Amino acid sequence: MSRRNFLASTGVIAGTALIKPKDLKAVTLEQSNAPAKKLKVALIGTGSRGCGMWGRDLMKRYSEQLEFVGLCDINQGRLAFAKEYIGTDCPSFTDFEKMMIETKPELLIVTTVDATHHEFIIRGMELGANVLTEKPMTIDEQKVQAIIDAEKRTGKTCRITFNYRYSPHRAKIWELLQANEIGEVTSVDFHWYLDTSHGADYFRRWHRLTEKSGSLWVHKASHHFDLLNWWIDSDPETVYGLGALEFYGKNGKFRAENCRTCPHTKECNFYWDVTKNDYYKKIYVNNEKYDGYLRDGCVFKNDANIFDKMAASIKYKNGVQVSYSLTAYSPYEGYRIAFNGTKGRIDAWIQESRPVSDINYDEIILFKNFGKREYIHIPHGTSGHGGGDALLQDQIFVPNTPDPMKQCAGIRDGALACLVGIAARKSIESGQPVNIADLTSIKPEKNKKYTRIL
Ligand SMILES: NC(=O)c1ccc[n+]([C@@H]2O[C@H](COP(=O)([O-])OP(=O)(O)OC[C@H]3O[C@@H](n4cnc5c(N)ncnc54)[C@H](O)[C@@H]3O)[C@@H](O)[C@H]2O)c1
Incomplete structure (x- = not known):
């Protein structure tokens, strides 16, 4: 089905999308017979992600449903570039409060440097907007708690854009696990490799500073921890971490x-x-x-204070145990994952860069302990992040898009994903395992909680 037909079939082309708070926590984009009213969207952080996926892409794909009412960044030059690149004539601001008060957005999109997300999530909710924030939700446990408190205080909410959940390969794994194909999951082996191009790029940018990114434990691995939380369908309980900086930074x-x-x-x-x-x-x-921000910073700068090799043992509330690792200087990029269950095992991997063959699918192997093995082939997604980006955007902005795989993530999910990385960082400092329950008011539960928002 073409995009136009798809929009027509969902009633979107008629321009009847409205945002209607159903109650304080559950907000959804809906069709209505009322005259067309576009969702008022403001965006803070007009860098690469703000200009691209949450800027120009939204204008191209959903201009019938939404309009930008304000753009904000501390860098006035980048802000001017963004306005042109995104293709909007909305006002731009270097003062966030001013933007919020003058433009009164219904939805605020946060795509700034990780360490600043909490400021805009909290103030955005206080000033009456629901929020869509890029991952990681934030970088330390005090900021996580402040966001949880602000959600309660304001009755507004925040969706975390965990696009990794939407790639067809990972969604298929979720389906196999939910269908109990390997019985009860007992343990998971999950190893992620960043190559000497993408991995190195984290050391060129602001990401090399823990105070800006929370380190790769939070900036990058929170994607992976969110996937684990979603697949395992339970909350992480205890984390033991190891890590070192042995390749980039001071090692050059x-x-x-x-x-x-x-x-x-x-x-x-x-x-x-x-x-x-x-x-x-x-x-x-x-x-x-x-x-003064240099996009091509030296990967061997002495100020890099994040790890480039990391490992964690994570115990979940439902008893599942995970062996996780992240390496930032591999010859290729991708991951290997295996789920061990009482009736079988799932093996899956993705090679995201420098593939060894030109096959156009990703494989999952489903093994039964006393039965046949099955090879499942998933065609490569066409949009960013394994096809996840476009599916995530559709779910948020196309009215009445259902969520059968519970891919929508709110503040609790955003918190638990970054708390695993925060716990791993703390565990490295103390040499002791860290309990997630000791970090914020969130108490891990055996069965993961789900709420559909935005
Ligand atoms: N989900 C994904 O797959 C994915 C991919 C890329 C980036 N991201 C996330 O998107 C966010 C932005 O990343 P990026 O690659 O676009 O970075 P970037 O450096 O290109 O952009 C960040 C922007 O924020 C602005 N900024 C920083 N502090 C600010 C403040 N206090 N007030 C206003 N503006 C401020 C900077 O000037 C810059 O324009 C990060 O949180 C990152 O984790 C997510």
């Missing part, structure tokens, strides 16, 4: 401020000329003069 033989000023470009495997990419030039390089 030489370093500079950034690639463009580096005297070692000929001998460095990580040399990267950001000016060769026109988009990066327009969004970052041309706007360095406003905030």
Whole structure:
């Protein structure tokens, strides 16, 4: 079905989408016979994610249902670029409060640096908006608690954009587990590899500072912990973590401020000329003069204080135990996962970059302990993040899209995903396992809670 036919079949092209709070927590986009009224959306953080998936893509795909009423960023140059790139004529602001008060959005989208998400989630809810935030929801347990308290206080809510749940490969794994194909799940082996391109890129950017990203334990692994929480369908209870920085940062033989000023470009495997990419030039390089942020920071800078190899043992409230690892300097990018159950096992993997073959599907193998094995092939998704990005957007902005796989994630889900990483960080500091229940008011439960929001 073409996109236009799909929209027509859901009544969207008629332009009748409205946002109607059904009650304080459950909010959904609905059809109505009332005259067309577009959802008023404001966005803070006009960087790469804000300009792309939550900016231009929304304008292209859902301009019948929503309108941008305000854009905000502390970098005025990037803000001006974003306005043009997204294709909106809405006002732009460098002052968040001013934007919220003047434009009164119904939905605030937060796509800033991770360590600032909580400020805008909380203040956005206080000023009357529901919020859609990029992951991770936030970076430490005090900020998690502040968000939980603000949700209770304001009656507004926040959806976390866990796009990884939406990729068809991961959704198929969820279905197999829910169908009890391998009996009760008892343990999971989950290993994620970032390659020397994407993995290195975290060390070029603000992500290399724990105070901005919460470290890869939170910035990156919260995606993975959210998947685990969703697949296992229970809450994480105890975390023991190990980690070290052994490859990037202080481990390099030489370093500079950034690639463009580096005297070692000929001998460095990580040399990267950001000016060769026109988009990066327009969004970052041309706007360095406003905030000094260098998109091509040296991967060997001494200030990097995040880990590049990490491992955790996680125990879930329903008894499932997980062995998890993340490595940030692999020759290829992807993951391997296995679920061990009382009646069988599921093996699955994805190789996201530098694939060893040109097959256009991803495989899952379903083993029965005393039966046949089954090979399941999932065609590659066409949109970003394994096909997940577009499916997530449709669920939020196409009216009446159901959620049969419980992929919608609220504040409790956002909290539990980052709390596993926060607990792992604390465990490394203390050398002791950390109980999730000791970090915030959330008490882990055997069966995961689900609420449909936004
Ligand atoms: N779900 C995914 O797969 C995915 C992918 C990429 C990024 N992200 C998330 O999106 C968010 C943005 O990442 P990005 O890659 O676009 O980063 P980016 O550096 O390109 O953009 C961040 C923007 O936030 C702005 N900003 C920072 N602090 C601010 C403040 N206090 N007030 C206003 N603006 C502020 C910066 O000026 C910049 O324009 C991050 O939280 C990241 O984790 C998610």
